[in-house]
Amino acid sequence: MKANLPEMNFFDGFYIWFNKEKKEEYYATPLYLYKANTKIEYDNRLVTVYLEDKKKKTVIEEQGLKFPGNMYFPYYEKFGMFLVRFLNANFENYQTAYDTFFYAYGFEILKELDENYTFELKNKYKDEDEYLREMEKIFLALQYKIQQVQEEMIKCVTYIYNLDNREELSEYTPSQRFAVYLIKRLGSLFTYNKNDNVIKDNYSNKNLEFSIFSELQLLDRFKNNDILISMMDTHESKDLSAICYAVLEELVKTPNSPIKKCQNCGMYFIPTSRLDEIYCDYSKQNGKICREQGAILAYNERLKQNKALAEYRRLYQLKSMAVGRNKDNKQMKKDFEKWKKEAKDRVNQLKHGALTEDEVYEWLIKNK
Numbered sequence: 001m002k003a004n005l006p007e008m009n010f011f012d013g014f015y016i017w018f019n020k021e022k023k024e025e026y027y028a029t030p031l032y033l034y035k036a037n038t039k040i041e042y043d044n045r046l047v048t049v050y051l052e053d054k055k056k057k058t059v060i061e062e063q064g065l066k067f068p069g070n071m072y073f074p075y076y077e078k079f080g081m082f083l084v085r086f087l088n089a090n091f092e093n094y095q096t097a098y099d100t101f102f103y104a105y106g107f108e109i110l111k112e113l114d115e116n117y118t119f120e121l122k123n124k125y126k127d128e129d130e131y132l133r134e135m136e137k138i139f140l141a142l143q144y145k146i147q148q149v150q151e152e153m154i155k156c157v158t159y160i161y162n163l164d165n166r167e168e169l170s171e172y173t174p175s176q177r178f179a180v181y182l183i184k185r186l187g188s189l190f191t192y193n194k195n196d197n198v199i200k201d202n203y204s205n206k207n208l209e210f211s212i213f214s215e216l217q218l219l220d221r222f223k224n225n226d227i228l229i230s231m232m233d234t235h236e237s238k239d240l241s242a243i244c245y246a247v248l249e250e251l252v253k254t255p256n257s258p259i260k261k262c263q264n265c266g267m268y269f270i271p272t273s274r275l276d277e278i279y280c281d282y283s284k285q286n287g288k289i290c291r292e293q294g295a296i297l298a299y300n301e302r303l304k305q306n307k308a309l310a311e312y313r314r315l316y317q318l319k320s321m322a323v324g325r326n327k328d329n330k331q332m333k334k335d336f337e338k339w340k341k342e343a344k345d346r347v348n349q350l351k352h353g354a355l356t357e358d359e360v361y362e363w364l365i366k367n368k
């Protein structure tokens with residue numbers, strides 16, 4: 001069956017495509033979730049979706065378009081966000097799953113996760129509360145499967161981007177590891193692309209996008225080379241795992257888009273500026289992002305290191321002075337030599353990262 005882009009204004013299913021030059025990801029889905037707020041950029045034909053701030057009182061605001069009416073008003077995010085959000089999502093219960101994932105992507109992507117699952121079409125629900133209550137039943141029925149997919153995605157991303165820093169994998173590229181992971185069927189990822197409908201892009205799909213130009217205007221623009229039409233294949237699916245697969249494959253094929261694990265909070269992220277970035281830039285409850293917190297931690301670590309070294313030097317001086325004052329005390333001299341050797345050894349281990357600051361400091365205090 002050859003799939004086509006929907007021509008009607010509203011449609012079911014989930015559609016995702018990418019612009020790798022702009023590092024952007026676009027998706028379209030009915031997204032019945034009225035609790036998510038949208039901001040529409042009419043000039044760029046793009047929609048951003050937010051989770052409504054629960055602390056703020058809901059402001060009733062009529063924006064005309066509740067969700068993207070068609071493919072030319074898609075939601076957009078940073079390239080790779082679907083997968084990264086999925087890896088970070090908390091599927092412990094319906095509320096956390098909604099707040100960390102489904103508010104942005106809707107429930108369409110669960111349709112094919114279970115054959116018994118019957119998804120009612122739009123306009124069947126009285127209001128948003130009824131809709132969300134119904135979705136909760138579906139979520140609970142599929143929760144275990146969703147968590148399984150998440151586990152597998154974490155496993156394969158860990159392998160493909162070598163997030164465990166495994167020595168034997170370090171010399172290979174993500175695309176090499178991706179290929180081997182699939183060929184050798186290392187996890188269940190190889191079963192995930194079965195429900196992906198790839199829609200090849202073509203000029204017929206550009207009708208709405210270029211509707212503002214007349215036939216002659218368009219011909220002139222082509223002649224003068226001042227129009228660029230990029231062709232982007234679209235993935236259509238109602239299966240969460242197939243979309244994860246599609247995004248992962250695009251990421252792997254794109255140089256300089258690694259998935260990383262934040263060294264402060266452990267969340268997955270794709271660095272925006274520096275490729276060697278080790279901290280994410282998700283804002284945390286204290287309003288700070290990990291990159292800022294990380295800098296503070298590193299500073300504290302240096303301070304602590306100074307604390308142990310300072311204690312070592314202070315004790316060394318005290319002890320050597322005491323030995324000097326008690327030249328006849330052979331035992332004292334012997335003890336000092338022993339202490340000196342052991343303390344020096346620990347300081348060296350600290351400098352090489354084999355011992356922590358606290359461990360060395362505590363040893364110094366105990367062995368005064």
Ligand SMILES: [Zn+2]
Binds near residue numbers: 262263280
């Ligand atoms: Zn972080």
